[in-house]
Amino acid sequence: MRIAFTKMHGLGNDFVVLDAREAPLPPLNPGFAAALADRHTGIGCDQLILLEPSSLGDFRMRIFNADGSEVEACGNATRAVGLLHGAPARIETLGGMIAAAPSDGGISVEMGKPRFDWDVIPLAYPMDTHSLPVAWEELVNPIAVNVGNPHVIFFVTDPYAIDMARLGPIVENDTLFPQRINVNVAAVTARDAITLRVWERGVGLTRACGTGACATAIGAMKRGLVDRRVTITLPGGPLVIEWREDGEIVMTGAAAQSFRGSFDPADFGIDA
Known part of the structure; x- marks a missing residue:
């Protein structure tokens, strides 16, 4: 067979x-x-x-x-x-x-609604998910979002200056994250544009991550850094993420x- x-x-x-x-x-x-x-x-x-x-x-x-x-x-x-x-x-x-x-x-994919409760991410114990009071070297105060799977997003000056091959697995496997975590490093370049790299849980560095793009867009919107429709540029290319007024995330790409x-x-x- x-x-x-x-x-x-x-x-x-x-x-x-x-x-x-x-x-x-x-x-x-x-x-x-x-x-x-x-x-x-x-x-x-x-x-x-x-x-x-x-x-x-x-x-x-x-x-x-x-x-x-x-x-x-x-x-x-x-x-x-x-x-x-x-x-x-x-x-x-x-x-x-x-x-x-x-x-x-x-x-286009309707990805559902983002969730922010600490026990839904999930985290090991209660914490403000909009600005986690934690750091791994230069990666500090991430926002945590569950968009069907768990993500932390760090906003940095240059995602390509971060040693993700070394820091990614450290953050992914930290005991703060009982189900491990997807790790995103992002730079906001305009009100409608973000540059992103992703260390994907169980995979490693990836050319693109759709849920990572969604989580990063939502994190930037929650912090008031971008508008409700944004283009996320990953190493593999762009994705357009929209957070509709009904709370649904819509991702569009090739x-x-x-x-x-x-x-x-x-x-x-x-x-x-």
Whole structure:
């Protein structure tokens, strides 16, 4: 038995998509996602995306990071899946229901409403999430936001001057964050523009992170640094984030299909 896959990316944040909406796949062992994501011995990706039937929406999307951990949300993957689906869709995720639809700017995704309560982020103990009284060297007083998954955002003068390869994993794995954390360093360059780099939980430095862009935009808006529609420029390209008056976050950006293929599950220790 061979399993078909589609390789996709959103601004360079890349995914292997497995579609089990019509026919179920064999059970995936715990190391399968990590094996498939390996760029030397697997197909290679930042996340493995599994599409399944859903009784709540048009389908369910499960997201596995390159280290094999399952996570709640991924904005870039949602745009890629929206492109693959080819029509407006309501998508069930661990982080809640989200909606994706084709638009003039690529794919627009309604990401839900941001949450700021300390126990929803979650943090290990109560703290003001709008300005955490903590620091890791030059990274100080971040804002914490949950946009389906947890983020901290540090506003700095130059994101590219920060040693994210060293500081990213330190912040991600700090005991303040019992479920680990996604780490964003951002510079506001205009009332409608932000430059961003992201250390993604379970992945590392990434060319783009949709939920990171959403969280960073919301953090900047909460601090009054930008207006309610902003372009976030990541290493992989731009995303437009709007925080509507009804509280919903809307992300718009490009996604693309790279190639299609198939693999033998036995190559990754799975009995088909």
